[in-house]
Amino acid sequence: xxxxxxxxxxxxxxxxxxxxxxxxxxxxxxxxxxxxxxxxxxxxxxxxxxxxxxxxxxxxxxxxxxxxxxxxxxxxxxxxxxxxxxxxxxxxxxxxxxxxxxxxxxxxxxxxxxxxxxxxxxxxxxxxxxxxxxxxxxxxxxxxx
Numbered sequence: 043x044x045x046x047x048x049x050x051x052x053x054x055x056x057x058x059x060x061x062x063x064x065x066x067x068x069x070x071x072x073x074x075x076x077x078x079x080x081x082x083x084x085x086x087x088x089x090x091x092x093x094x095x096x097x098x099x100x101x102x103x104x105x106x107x108x109x110x111x112x113x114x115x116x117x118x119x120x121x122x123x124x125x126x127x128x129x130x131x132x133x134x135x136x137x138x139x140x141x142x143x144x145x146x147x148x149x150x151x152x153x154x155x156x157x158x159x160x161x162x163x164x165x166x167x168x169x170x171x172x173x174x175x176x177x178x179x180x181x182x183x184x185x186x187x
Contacts, residue, residue: 121179150174159185
């Protein structure tokens with residue numbers, strides 16, 4: 043199967059949530075990923091052997107793992123702290139750790155301080171309003187269509 047931008051492959055081993063290998067295609071947002079005419083694959087927790095000649099670099103870091111309890115508390119608590127002392131929280135950590143959440147959370151914070159919602163797509167607007175209501179509660183200024 044041909045590789046597509048931002049495709050993921052996950053292998054899970056055993057019952058522990060830490061027993062997984064995930065590989066995805068790094069897109070052009072990272073300058074080091076453009077050093078080759080071939081796709082750059084990024085692997086976390088490699089269990090399979092990777093040919094050393096194909097490795098651009100190795101880095102170790104601790105990746106945040108959200109569990110259901112943490113997400114439930116975050117969703118509940120964020121609505122009470124949004125806007126306090128002129129502080130608006132946005133980022134991937136505000137719901138689930140994803141780029142989409144990061145983007146939508148930034149839009150939601152921007153609209154709360156006066157920016158217009160910039161898109162016409164009804165599904166995008168529904169997603170935006172749903173996220174905003176979760177994170178900002180009853181004070182959230184919904185995008186109108």
